Amino acid sequence: MNASSDHAALKCSEVCYRYVPDQPWIIDHFNHAFPPGIILIKGASGCGKSTLLRLLAGYLTPASGQIRTPLGGGPLEREYQRRQLGFVFQQLNLLPLATVMRNLTLAGSLAGLSSSEISERAHKWLGLLGIEAFAGRLPKSLSGGQQQRAAIARSLVKEPLVLLLDEPTSGLDDLNTRVISRALRDYVTGNRICIISSHDARLEPIAHEILDFNRFLPVERHLEALV
Amino acid sequence: MRSSTLIASYLWKDTWKRWFEQPSSPLARLFVTGLLVLVATAILVAFHLMERTLRERLERFGLNTVLVRESITPDSRELINFGDGPDRLAPLNDSGRKLRLRQLFVRGQTEWQNNLLVFTYPPDGIRFLTDYLTEETPMIIFSDSLPEDALVKVNVNRQSLIAQIRRPEGWIRPLVAEDMLLVPQGTVPDEERLGYIDTTVFQRNPDGVSVSNVVSAVNALYAAERRTPPQVQSALALVREWEKLKDKQVQWRNILAGVLGLTLSLVYGSIAILEFRQNLYVSALLRSFGAPPRYLYFRHLIENAILANVAAVAAITALALLHSTIFGTLGASKTVVDLRTANPYLSPEMLVILSWVNIGAFLSSLPVAFGLRQPVGSILS
Numbered sequence: 001m002n003a004s005s006d007h008a009a010l011k012c013s014e015v016c017y018r019y020v021p022d023q024p025w026i027i028d029h030f031n032h033a034f035p036p037g038i039i040l041i042k043g044a045s046g047c048g049k050s051t052l053l054r055l056l057a058g059y060l061t062p063a064s065g066q067i068r069t070p071l072g073g074g075p076l077e078r079e080y081q082r083r084q085l086g087f088v089f090q091q092l093n094l095l096p097l098a099t100v101m102r103n104l105t106l107a108g109s110l111a112g113l114s115s116s117e118i119s120e121r122a123h124k125w126l127g128l129l130g131i132e133a134f135a136g137r138l139p140k141s142l143s144g145g146q147q148q149r150a151a152i153a154r155s156l157v158k159e160p161l162v163l164l165l166d167e168p169t170s171g172l173d174d175l176n177t178r179v180i181s182r183a184l185r186d187y188v189t190g191n192r193i194c195i196i197s198s199h200d201a202r203l204e205p206i207a208h209e210i211l212d213f214n215r216f217l218p219v220e221r222h223l224e225a226l227v
Numbered sequence: 228m229r230s231s232t233l234i235a236s237y238l239w240k241d242t243w244k245r246w247f248e249q250p251s252s253p254l255a256r257l258f259v260t261g262l263l264v265l266v267a268t269a270i271l272v273a274f275h276l277m278e279r280t281l282r283e284r285l286e287r288f289g290l291n292t293v294l295v296r297e298s299i300t301p302d303s304r305e306l307i308n309f310g311d312g313p314d315r316l317a318p319l320n321d322s323g324r325k326l327r328l329r330q331l332f333v334r335g336q337t338e339w340q341n342n343l344l345v346f347t348y349p350p351d352g353i354r355f356l357t358d359y360l361t362e363e364t365p366m367i368i369f370s371d372s373l374p375e376d377a378l379v380k381v382n383v384n385r386q387s388l389i390a391q392i393r394r395p396e397g398w399i400r401p402l403v404a405e406d407m408l409l410v411p412q413g414t415v416p417d418e419e420r421l422g423y424i425d426t427t428v429f430q431r432n433p434d435g436v437s438v439s440n441v442v443s444a445v446n447a448l449y450a451a452e453r454r455t456p457p458q459v460q461s462a463l464a465l466v467r468e469w470e471k472l473k474d475k476q477v478q479w480r481n482i483l484a485g486v487l488g489l490t491l492s493l494v495y496g497s498i499a500i501l502e503f504r505q506n507l508y509v510s511a512l513l514r515s516f517g518a519p520p521r522y523l524y525f526r527h528l529i530e531n532a533i534l535a536n537v538a539a540v541a542a543i544t545a546l547a548l549l550h551s552t553i554f555g556t557l558g559a560s561k562t563v564v565d566l567r568t569a570n571p572y573l574s575p576e577m578l579v580i581l582s583w584v585n586i587g588a589f590l591s592s593l594p595v596a597f598g599l600r601q602p603v604g605s606i607l608s
Contacts, residue, residue, distance in 0.1 A: 019605065051604075059515065059604030082517045089515075089607055092508055097240050106237065109230035110517035 008070045008191040009033040010056060010162055015065035017048075017055055026051050029065070038184060038194045038206055043213030049197035050090070052213070053164045056195065057087050070161055070191065080162075083111045086155030088165040093151030094139040100126070100150045101135040104157045111158040118157065125153040128183045145176035152180060156187055163187065163194045169203060177202045234518050238526045241509065245502065252498055253534055259494050260538035260584060267483040267580055268546050268572075269553075274476040275571040276554055279563045281469045288401045290462045291323070293441050295427040296330075297457035301420065315448050316427050319441065323431040324398065326355045329423035331415065335388075335408045338380040343368060344407040345383055346426070347419060356409070359393045366390035366414070369399070370406040381408055383415050398430040401460070425457075438463055480576065484583040491587025495531045496594055503527065503595050510599070511606035520599040527595040531588040539584045547572040 010033070017027040026048040034056075041049045054060040055067060058075030069080045094103045101122060108118035126132040129149040131142075139147055148168060155163060163184075169177040177200070185206050188194045196203055204210060246253045295316060319325055328346045335343040348356060359367050363378060366388050373379070373392045381388045388410065395403040412419070431441055438461050449456050503510070510523050546553070547566070554564045562568065571577075 054604030054607075057515075057604070059607065060602050087515055089512075092512065095237060095509060095512060097244055098237055102233075102237075106230070106233045107516050109233050112230075 008193075009035045010070055010193055010195070011068040012052075012056070013066050013068075015055060015062045015067060017051060017060060017062050019051075025063075027055065027062075032211070034193055034195055035209070036188070036191045036193050037208030038188050038196065039209045039211060040203055040207035041195065041197045041211045041213050042199055044199075047213045049213050050166050053087070053166050053195065053197050056162070057085055057164055059087075070193065083158060084161040086158055086160040086163040088148075088151050088155050088163075088168050090167045090170060093154065094147060096139055099136050099138055100131065100142070100153075103139075103150065103154050104135075107154050108157045111160075113158070121157045121159060122153070125156045125183065126150075128186060129153050130179050145172045148172060149176065149179060149183075152183060156183070159187070161192055163192070165194070165196045165198075167198050167200070168196060169198065169200045174202065181206045230518075231522070234513065234522050237513075238522065241506070242526065242530055245506075252502065256495060256498060256531070256534045257538040257541075260491060260535050261542040263487050263490060264539040264542040264580060264584065265546060267487055268543050268577070270479060270483060271476075271576045271580070272546065272550070272554070272571045273557075274472070274479065275569075275574065275576070276559050276563050278469065278472055278476070279569065280560065281465060281472060283560075283563065285462055285465045285469065288462050288465060289398055289430065290466075291431045291433060291438060292398055292401050292462065293429045293431070293438060293445070294401050294460040295429065295445055295457050296460070297425045297455075299329075299422050299425050301422045303422065315452070315454075316429065316445065318448070319429055319444070322435040322441070323429055324355065325427060325429045326352050326399075328352065328402070328409070328426045328428070329412070329419065330426050331418045331423050332421050333383060333415070333418045335381045335383040337368070337373070338382075339373075341370075341373065341406055343381065344405060345415070345418070346402075346407055346409045347412040347414065347423075348409055349412050355399075358396075359399075361391055364389050364391050365411050367409045368392045368406065369395040369403045369409065371395070371403075373406065383408070383410075384418060386415055388414070398428065402426070402428050480579060484579060487580065488583040488587045488590065491535060491584060492590035495535070495588060495591030499527050499531065499591050500594050500598070503598050507598075507606055511603045514599075514603050515607065524592065524596050524599055528589065528592040531591055532585060535584045535588040536581065539581055543572055543577060543580070 012030050012032050012034075015027055015030040016025050018025045030052070041052065043049050051060065055062055056075060058067075058077075058081060061076075067075050069075055069077065069084070071077060071080050071084060073080065075081070075085075094100070095106070098106065104122040104126070105118055108121065113121070122135070123132065126135055129152060131146055131149050131153065134142055134146055134150070139150065142150060152165070152168060155165075165184075168180055172180070181203060184194055184196075196207070314327065316325065316327075326348070328348050331345045331347065333345055335345045337343065353360065356367070359369075366381070368379065368381065368390045370392055371394065375392055375394055377392045378389055379392060381390050388408075390408055390410075429441065431438060436444070442459050442461055442463065445459050446456050513523065514520060547570075550566060550572075551564050555561070566572070
């Protein structure tokens with residue numbers, strides 16, 4: 001990793017986190033720098049992949065340690081949250097009462113984009129994800145795969161520096177997975193970082209780095225995961 | 228479009244949909260607020276009307292007037308010995324105006340069959356009655372309802388008299404509890420010999436002794452002669468009653484305000500928590516988009532404030548529209564319920580009610596404010 005990519009990385013140092021006090025740490029003294037590119041985090045269920053993504057997004061606060069975004073600040077920094085962060089949850093990513101286009105417009109508008117920028121980017125990403133025809137429809141009238149693609153379009157409309165995806169292809173067929181993979185490949189250019197938490201092997205070909213999260217698990221959790 | 232407009236529009240749509248899908252939620256809030264405000268307003272308006280009634284009585288009676296009554300029975304020593312009876316209240320002559328009358332133990336009847344109390348006035352009383360007396364007759368009927376200035380035939384036992392109807396004004400008014408006939412002393416001598424109520428109406432000079440001192444002086448004069456104390460009527464009792472009523476009004480206003488604020492904050496708060504939990508995921512999703520939590524908080528606050536104010540204003544308006552019917556049926560007089568004279572629905576009390584309704588709405592939104600502090604990551608897990 002060269003100096004410039006190190007500067008553009010999303011870094012974790014000595015990050016610890018647990019949901020409930022007195023329970024074992026889910027993330028225990030985690031150190032890693034996520035460079036630009038697509039990073040796939042693999043690991044058994046419950047190993048803390050999704051928790052790590054939420055910590056990187058600033059949606060959870062580490063009990064100790066530090067997270068540095070490529071902007072140089074913490075993940076709670078306004079500019080990072082508003083403009084440079086995109087997050088795709090495992091499910092329920094779209095506002096149920098807004099059309100797909102309105103979901104994209106709202107996300108773009110909150111990122112401070114102009115109407116013309118939003119419109120241009122929305123058409124681009126909806127087109128790339130193959131759901132432009134559904135722009136005027138409510139989420140409930142879309143299939144699971146279409147909803148997930150719309151959710152990714154909603155995150156991509158900001159064209160953020162950091163895109164975090166939590167199991168984006170879980171339960172989707174090969175066609176949907178291929179469309180999503182292609183869109184993510186198109187998105188990751190320059191200093192953009194895309195971190196995907198998934199145990200879907202179909203996403204491995206697009207990853208620049210694969211991080212096996214199981215190795216951070218303590219031995220007893222490994223055994224639990226194996227069982 | 229600005230992001231704030233988009234969020235507001237989405238939240239409004241979300242709220243509207245929630246109301247439409249669960250009408251019991253807004254209706255319960257409207258009903259509870261409306262009912263509470265209705266009761267609170269009715270109680271405060273009732274106090275207002277009671278106060279007006281008392282004030283009207285006070286105005287009629289006069290703040291500086293004292294009425295003294297003493298019964299003189301046929302076997303009374305002074306009726307037999309002195310005829311006219313000594314004027315025990317003579318010392319008050321220098322402190323104001325004093326008119327001494329006799330209320331006879333008989334009743335008169337007009338040619339229209341109206342019953343009248345019968346009073347007689349002494350020769351020196353004429354100077355206080357000049358405004359009422361005309362050349363036509365020295366007899367007066369004081370009445371608020373009979374046609375003014377009409378000359379009417381009155382029978383007192385078998386004696387027929389002609390009297391003129393006048394409206395009682397000023398310091399004479401406290402005498403007139405009901406329609407009364409006032410005739411010169413000696414007009415009905417047989418009836419006067421049956422005994423009477425020695426009635427003195429006294430109006431103190433504004434810069435003279437106080438009413439309470441006059442009352443004390445009257446009691447002292449009678450006590451000095453070891454006589455049964457007369458019946459003394461003054462505005463003091465009314466003023467005391469008025470003050471007591473005002474204290475009660477303040478007490479009730481505070482109680483009602485507390486009950487209103489507390490009940491609304493509990494009812495609205497419980498509903499807000501339930502609805503917040505139902506919408507937790509959407510709220511978290513919006514926050515993950517970058518929507519500031521204050522928007523989501525204000526949504527609950529504004530929603531509660533709108534419902535509370537709509538219900539409160541509707542309840543107050545409904546009561547104002549039915550004011551005369553409700554309070555008229557409950558026995559308030561026409562002049563007192565007349566909203567043109569004084570409108571309690573536009574009084575500061577209503578602002579107090581509305582303030583507490585809004586305080587209740589605000590308090591109810593506090594749990595939501597705490598709920599919104601929950602990290603997005605722990606909700607969207």
